[in-house]
Amino acid sequence: MTQSKIDDNAIERDEMAFDVVIVGGGPAGLSAAIHLRQKNPELSVCLLDKGSEIGAHIVSGAVIEPRALAELFPDWKERGAPLNTPVSEEKLLYLTEKRAISVPALHVLMPQMDNRGNYVISLGDFCRWLAEQAEALGVEIYPGFAAAQLHIQEGRVAGIITGDMGIDREGKHKADFTPGMILSARQTIFAEGARGSLSADVIAQYNLRDGIDPQTYGLGIKEVWEIPKEKHRPGFVQHSFGWPLDAHTYGGAFLYHFGENLVSYGFVTALDYSNPWLSPFEEMQRTKTHPAFRHHFEGGRRISYGARALSEGGLQSLPRPSFPGGVLTGDCAGFLNMPKIKGTHTAMKSGMIAADAVLAALEHDRAEAQSYQDLLRQSWLWSELHAARNIRPAFSKWGMHVGALYSGIDSMIFRGNAPWTLRHPHADNTTLKPANKAPKIAYPKPDDIITFDRTSSVFLSGISHDENQPTHLKLRNPAIWNDVNETRYASPESRYCPAGVYEADTREDGEKYLRINAQNCVHCKSCDIKDPQQNIRWCPPEGGSGPNYSSGM
Amino acid sequence: MTMKVLVPVKRVVDYNIKPRVAADGRGVETQGVKMSMNPFDEIALEEAIRLREKGHASSVVVVSIGPQAAQDTLRTAMAMGADQAILVRTDAALEPLAVANLLKVIVERENPGLVSMGKQAIDDDMNATGQILAAKLGWPQATFASQVKIHDGKAEVSREVDGGIEVVNVSLPAVITADLRLNEPRYASLPNIMKARKKPLETLDAESLGVDLTPRLKVVNVSEPPERQAGVIVETVDELVHKLKTEAKVL
Structure with a gap:
């Protein structure tokens, strides 16, 4: 370890050198770490995660397709990977307020939704297992440390700087x-997941989004339930669309039975919604009453x-994934396959491909792992995302009904090879209508049995x-809030934040202000995405x- | 005087986690739950490290009794500043008596001048192990410490008792158990976590130490506390008194 004084604030910092540093201990980062050490056991690989332990910040449905895992560890079953609940039964429901219509012949109409051979898992547990494998291969894993700044030298990313600890509220x-x-x-x-904060800095620094569509996001909110044994149907998988969202809002619910009497339930709302009165949290709660x-x-x-x-944007929104000194993997690049509602296998695969490209760059002592892009294009990951590329934008373009019809045609007739590509024209922060031009939504009060409030x-x-x-959580310019967020959109952040961080409040002098309860934050990043003026x-x-x-x- | 300080540390369900009764009603769910060092043990460890930094102690040895995973807790302790660690490995759920007997074996082996430990663990809240250990060793004990001063082979310990602070002098070697206000433990910094990977960690098998580990207690049932009823806001003192008399019937 050496001491270094190169920081702008002239704080004396310890420095430690590695061949590869990985930011984020989700499926992408851990797969990259494992693949690096499998290919070259001499390499020093260090992985950081801001969560207090690996898995602490991992949220996903999750139904996993084991394709990438089987490439990473052909003997994953013998190694005890926690994929214990095979999908046994699958339903896709179109909901009206009182009724549910089951989409027939799902595997033919929507081949993306075919979950035969897949498993219902806890992605957090899966990541804990991947971390054990990585450590056994000699990867140094340090949870509890956030990568807070890029370490840039001579124009290239030369590592990261971890966050300072022990600074008070006043700085x-x-x-x-x-x-x-x-x-x-x-x-x-970089494997930070959707809207990673350092990934954003890298993307800005090297203009990695030039010439591509804006990224579009969804907000997933999830609960885990323990239910009576006699009701538990291991491997039961149910998805829904339609009610309670209107036809121009993309999203739906998932419900999976898995593990020991556990049910994973959640709701994904696309963040390109337009009605500022919408509350993804309340939509998730009320769907449970159907x-x-x-x-x-x-x-x-x-x-x-x-x-x-x-990240829902798919290929059209994928930034250039390499830059001098590093690469983007997983959902901070945007490798999730939205029509499949799956991102774990694609995150893992992108991490493995990135590892190959990084190995080549290290071997030839190149600053940029340029082969990453080519390797991606040659992989099944690319073909899969290419085939899926038109479905998500079709829903934005034409709404739910025509979008669903289009997605059937695109998948069945063109098999994903339609000779056109639909675009994502808008960033999610630009889609809100003024509050006085949008219908208010009356959400039912929680019953504290099936439905709950944010606090509990x-x-x-x-x-x-x-x-x-x-x-x-900082307002870049606090003055904007009153004129834009409050006056025009009636404080949408107080509804889209699933943790109750934001509250519009009134001071004694009658002036409205935004109270920020940062200690409630669950790190979902929706505010960074959806705030109208960013x-x-x-x-x-x-x-x-x-x-x-x-x-x- | 320089002495070795022994600090027993326990791996418990993290204090941020809302504990959940396991489906079989025999205990709290620990599977897949974040675990960390018992906060009172962290305080006891911090105090031991400070004693070493002040020159009262030559080294700090941490010991944990528990499953293999307890070595993470020991690594954290060494990242905070402990010099070496001992894991007494067992998958059994041990009671304070068995723990104290195991610690006694470790004390006899390591020969410390002081055992600094948490007053209790936040999982079972027994508040017994330190006291039993002192009795078994025939050592003086000072529990609920909020301040520790070492001089002339003695420890002057301020204890938090009902209604004030009691100051006791104990001659060393002794057992001191830490209360919440003794100090504020330091962070394990990343450079120190990296260095801690290279510090010595010895593993012993609990079964091999000649201690009777048989449980003396039987857990009949574990249940969650009843939900608290919503409160009411009263308008006047008279109304409060009236309600206390007629509804709560406590006056």
Whole structure:
């Protein structure tokens, strides 16, 4: 370890050098780490995660397609990978307020939704298992440390700087102040998940989004339930679309039975919605009261809650994935396959391909792993995303009914090879209508049995957040809020935030202001995405802060 | 005087987690739940490290009794500043008596001048192991410490008791158990976590230490506390008194 003084604030920082530093311990980062050490056991590989432990910040449905896993570990079953619930039964429902219509011949009409051979898992548990494999292969894993800044030298990313610890609310050093450390790397792999904060810096620094569509996101909100044994149907998978969303809002619910009497339930709302009165949290809650869902929860208890944004844009929104000194992988690039509602196998595959490209760059001592793009194009990952590319934008373009019809035609007749590509014309922050031009939505009150409020929900996320630290959710310009967010859109952040971080409040002098309860934040990143003027900036809080999702998430 | 300080640390369900009764009603679910060092043990460890930094102790040894995964807790302890670690491996759920007997074996082996430990673990809240260990060793004990001063082979310990602070002097070696206000534990910084990977960690098998680990207690049932009823806001003192008399019937 060496000491270095190159920081702008002239803080003395420890520095440690690795061949490769990986930011983020989800499926992409861990697969990249494993693949690197499998190919070259001499390489020093260091992986950081802002969660207090691997898995602490992982939220996903999750039905996993084991294709990438089988490439990473052909003997995954013998190694005890926690894929224990094969999909046994599958339904896709179109909901009206009172009724549910099951889409017939699902495997023919919507081949993307065919889940035969897939498994219902807890992605958090899966990541904990991947981390054990990675450590056994010699990867150094450090959870509880956020990568807070890029370490740039001579125009290239040369690693990252971890967050400083022990700074108080006013920005002063506390007695236990510990400066962040420079982790320098010949190549840095970003695997931060959707809307990663350093990925955003890299994308801006190297103009990686030039000439491509804006990214479009969804917000997934999830609960885990424990239900009576006699009601549990391991491997049962149900998806729904339609009610309670209107035809121009993309989204739907998922419900999976898995593990020991557990049910994974959640709702994804596309963040290109236009009605500022919409609340993804309340949509998720009220869907549980539909006859097609309610009976699954009756007699059970909710044990966990979480939320996370996901990238829905697909190939059209994929930034250039390599740059001098590093690569983007997984959902911070946007490799999720939205029509399949799956991103784990694609995240893993992108991590493995990135690892190959990084190995080649290290071998030839090149600054940029340029072969990444070519390797991606030659892979099944690319063909899969290419075939899926038109479905998500069709829903934005024509709404749910025509979108569904189009997706059938695109998949069945063209088999994903339609001679056109639909675009994502708008970024999600530009789609809101003024509040006085949009219908208000009356959401039912929670019954505290099946449906709940935000406060009791966030309580189940196990959030740890020292309040005496600088807020990690900042308004770039506080003055904008009153004129834009409040006056024009009636404070949409107080509805889309699934953790109750934002509250529009009134001061004693009658002036409205935005109260930011940063300690409630579950790190979903929706505010960074949806704020109309991009006035809210999400940066990582002190390492180890945030949710502590337990088993099942 | 320089002495070795022994700090027992326990791996428990993290304090941020809302514990959930396991489906069989025999305990709290620990499968897939975030675990971390018992906060009172962190305080006891911090105090031991400070004693070393002040020159009162030569080294700090941490010991944990539990499953293989407890080595993560020991690595954290060494990242905070402990010099070496001992894992007494067992998958059994142990009671304070068995833990104290195991610790006694470790004390006899390591020969510390002080055992600094948490007053209790936040999982079972027994508050017994330190006291039993002191009795078994025939050592003085100072529990619920909020301040520790070492001089002339003695420890002057301020104890948090009902209604104030009691100051006791104990001669060393002794067992001191830490209360919440003793200190504020430091972070394990990343450079120190990296260095801690190279510090020595010895593993012993609990079964091999000649201690009777048989449980003396039988858990009959574990249940969650009843939900609290919503409160009411009263308008006047008279109304409060009236309600206390007629509804709550406590006056």
